Amino acid sequence: MSQTYIKEFIPNSWFHPKGIAKVLKRFWHRLPNVSGCLFATLTIDREAMRSQGYGPSESFDITRDRVRKMFYELRRGVRWKGRLYRIDAEYCTKVEFHEDEEGWPHYHVVWLTKRFVPAQLMAHLWGYGRTNVKRIRNEDFQYLLKYVCKSGKVPEWVQDRTRMRILQPSRGFLTPDPDKRSQTNATSEPRTRRTTTIRERLVKWQQLALIVTELGAGAQKRVRELRLFDSFKSILDRLVLAVALDGRYLGDGKVKIEKEEHIYPWILKNHNPDPF
Numbered sequence: 001m002s003q004t005y006i007k008e009f010i011p012n013s014w015f016h017p018k019g020i021a022k023v024l025k026r027f028w029h030r031l032p033n034v035s036g037c038l039f040a041t042l043t044i045d046r047e048a049m050r051s052q053g054y055g056p057s058e059s060f061d062i063t064r065d066r067v068r069k070m071f072y073e074l075r076r077g078v079r080w081k082g083r084l085y086r087i088d089a090e091y092c093t094k095v096e097f098h099e100d101e102e103g104w105p106h107y108h109v110v111w112l113t114k115r116f117v118p119a120q121l122m123a124h125l126w127g128y129g130r131t132n133v134k135r136i137r138n139e140d141f142q143y144l145l146k147y148v149c150k151s152g153k154v155p156e157w158v159q160d161r162t163r164m165r166i167l168q169p170s171r172g173f174l175t176p177d178p179d180k181r182s183q184t185n186a187t188s189e190p191r192t193r194r195t196t197t198i199r200e201r202l203v204k205w206q207q208l209a210l211i212v213t214e215l216g217a218g219a220q221k222r223v224r225e226l227r228l229f230d231s232f233k234s235i236l237d238r239l240v241l242a243v244a245l246d247g248r249y250l251g252d253g254k255v256k257i258e259k260e261e262h263i264y265p266w267i268l269k270n271h272n273p274d275p276f
Contacts, residue, residue, distance in 0.1 A: 002215050004257045005250055006266065008232045009208035009225060013189050014166040015198055016205060017152040024145060027186035030174040031142070036114050038087070039136035040122055042067065042107040045129035056104045057157040060095075063128050067093060067107055070125045071170075080121040089113035090173040095166050096148055103155025108144055110136060112173065159199035206231040209266065211257070228266050235266055 013019040042063075049059045077086035089112045097103040119133040148166055149155070158164060167187045177186070196204075209232050213222040228235060236253060243249045248256040257263055 002213055004211065004213045005254045006209050006211055006226070006257055006263065007252075007254045008236075009205060009210050011201070011205050013201070013205075014148055015154050015158075015202065017147075019205075020146060020148070023187070023189065027174055027177075030177055030186070032090075032112060032173065032175055033138060034110050034112065034136055034141045035138050036135050038089075038111040038113055038115060038117060039134055039141075040109045040117075041132040042109065042126050043129045043131070044104055044106060046104055048129070055157065056102050056155065057160075059128075060105045060157075063105070063107070064095075066126065066128060067109070073125060074117070078121065078125065080118065080124070085115075085117050085121060087111050087113055087115060087117060089115075090170045092167065092169040092173045094144060095164070096144070097155050097158065099149060099151045099153075103149065103153075103158065110141060154198065154202065159202065160197055162195070162197055164198070206233070208232070211263075226263075226267065239265055 008018075010016065010022060011019045012022040014023055044059050044063055046059075049055075054062065071091060074085070074087040077084050079085075091109060091111045094108040094110075095105055096108065097105055114135075117133060119131060122133050123131040145167070165188065169187060174186070207228045207230065209226045209228055211224050211226050215222065232253075236255070239255070240249060243255050248258065248262070250256055255262075
C-alpha cells in the first residue's frame, strides 16, 4: 500500500546542522585509526589581526596559507634547539568557527604519526596565535568532525562566500575505498558550479521540502522537491498540533499527505504542487 508524506529537505553540506551527517556518511568508513597520533589546535590572535585591519574573513585567507606552509616546512624538517624535527606523514586539517557573534576560525590538524613535536616549535611555525599540541583519541577525532560550529549557526562572513573547504585530508589520509564508484573527493560537497553564496543556499534549503511516496514493500520511493513559502520548521511548528489531532503526524518531522488540499498550507498561493 502506497503512502505519501512531506518531510524536511536535508542538503549534503557541511553548513547545514543535519546535512553534515550526509557528508560524513560518504567517507566515515574510510577514517584511519588516529589513536595516539599527533594533534594540534591552531587559534588566531584576534587583537593582533584587528590591529592590522583584518577581520575573521581576511584572517582566514591569510592563516590557511600559513597552515599549508607548516606542512611543507615539517616535511622538509625543522631544526629546533639543536634537534631536527621532521613530520612527513599524511595529515588532515579541519576548520571550525568560534561560537561568538564574529565566528573567528581556528584549525585542528591531525598527523598520522606518533612522533613528538614540541609545542614551542609548533607555536613558532604557526605564529598567528596560541597552539595546543597533544595526542588524540579516535572518539575525539570523530566528535570534532560532526560540526563546524557547536551552535549550528554559520558565521556571517562565511555565508558571504560561495565555497569553503571545511575538511582537507592529504593524499593517503583516508583508507582506500573498496567502492570504486564513489567520488574521489568524498569529504567535499558535491561538485557543482557555485554561483550563489552559502547564505543564499541556506535560505533556499530552509524553504525546501521533499514529497515522498512509498510505493510498497520492496518498491523504490518516489521523491521530489517542493518549494515552500516559509521555512519548513516554521510551518511545521504551526501545523504540528492540527496534523497530530488529524492523525497525520508520522513522527520525525514527517506529515502524511492524503488529499491534495493537505499540501496547501505549505506552499505559495496559486502554486499547484501536484503531489500525487
